[in-house]
Amino acid sequence: MSQFFPFPATLNLANLVEEFFQQLTNGLAVGGIYALIALGYTMVYGVLKLINFAHGDLFTYGAYLGLTLLTSLALTDRLGFALGVLVLALMVMGLVAVLGAILERAAYRPLRQSPRLSAVVSALGASIFLQNTLMLIYGARFQVYPENILPATTLNIFGLYLPLMRVLIVLASVLMMVALYLFIQKTKIGTAIRAAAIDQDAARLMGIDVNRVIMLVFLVGPALGGVAGLMVGLYYGQINFTMGWVYGMKAFTAAILGGIGNIPGAMVGGLLLGVIEALGAAYISIAWKDAIAFCVLILILIVRPTGLLGERVADKV
């Protein structure tokens, strides 16, 4: 970090403000990524009342598929940077969506009638399985996104120099969140998803094919998670087969923070958590960065288990 933000020789207010906004925008970019992953958790939870532990690993698959496609197809060379990355993102979304649907079929549908907690165990098993498949294919080392593909441009926005990638990630994630929100709120299929989340049996009686709704949720959520994985690859340049676990836990924290099952909640929670983490890492301690999210998680579950925007879900005995 220090080569990008050299320590100011004279500590003046302008530098401090500059530093603050750099951290804030960084937090927003990371928060956008958390929010995209959190949407997958919250949608699945909304419909199935299940914590899809394997969702974080689908995110990792997005990062790895993105790397493989980027290097093997040379999309950015053929189509230019903007179009290339767009096509890449669409391909990753499609592939990870299919993976999500397969996961639902293999690990969750057989347990639909079983108690919810055996589905949780199955989800954990699926997570471990997916992660280790990736390790056996790609190896345990960090994989690196090729640097020369990305233009190292910085944008000057109101006197603040921001890396292009950061701005793109914030814009793209906000765009996708708005699109999803409109899809859920304004379309007929979105209404069916909301209906199934409120009461599956009643939705079935109203002629909604709940199995298809669940399938759809397992297509949309992983697609967003997968593209978030690609974003991490492009933003940080380094990916690892275990990273889905940490990102998954943080995104889940974001989903809880906003109120699980609540789609705008996941967006707000993700952005908020990203900012909290970035500012915490900058002003409290970088070494404790990962612990900050877990502390937020525990605090929110103690103080307000329903989250900021959530309804009452965490039932007590």
Place this chain on the structure above:
Amino acid sequence: MKPRLDWIGAGLFAALLAVAPLFLNAYQVDVLNSIGLYALLALGLNLILGEAGLFNMGHAAFYAMGAYTAAILNTRYQIPILWTLPLSGLVAGAFALAVARPVVHLRGDYLLIVTIGVGEIVRIALVNDVFGITGGANGIFGINRPRVFGYIIRRPEDFFYLIWGCVALTIFLFLRLKRSRFGRALNYLREDATAAEGSGINTDYYKLAVFGLGAAWAGMAGTLFAAKMTIISPESFSFWESVVLFMIVILGGAGSIPGVLLAAFLVVGLPELFREFAGARMLVFGLVMMVMMVVRPQGLWPARGHQGFSLAALARAVGP
């Protein structure tokens, strides 16, 4: 099986195990020692997860608390390592109580997430050398060998008897506990917490008590681990340790002591037999967890006296 046959089987198993070091080489005995340590930890977790049905996936945190307590007391204050046993248990148990107090009422999957979070916070704290006493990422080394009546426990065979002696004692105590008023209350709590509360069982008290007890056991197992390794570092207490322990309990059959022992042998022992496939170990475990939940959710050797694993009953109580 009749109860008498059970005891004959258990006796044969114990006798076989007791003479095993005479026929095995040092490496094989060491594998048995690892199995014993995992069995100890899993038996403690089994109280929390199996008997009381509380989803705890941060058991490695309590294990770490015990190991670090023992290591710090031994290397800084020269307290003989085995003497730290009660204090390690106490520290781990007290920590578990403090952590569990505000969250123990949370529903199953939420509790799971919180315990994962606690496990991670503890690991990060250890890596960051909290209070300057944990040695950071390198951990603590130079822990003394345990000494019993002037005899220094050093060889794998010595540790074998120490560890499996503790396992035997644990099994005896936990069998008594299972059949006590406390154990019955836990089972009732697991089957239907609302009904248990309605019948005058103080569910919060029992949940906390079993959390503390299971964690204290993990802490004491941590002392044995520190004594065996003489070096401890944060990586020994990662999230995956908690996952492996969770898996041992679920795979064996939650609430079943023979099941937990069997699963400890399978989960810890089998990868040693197939070392060339060591990389695929977790992959196979993940697959087994998925398949088990469909094919045999009650575990390989389910507990008797109630209908298999209580997931079904628990979910009935909680609702869809």
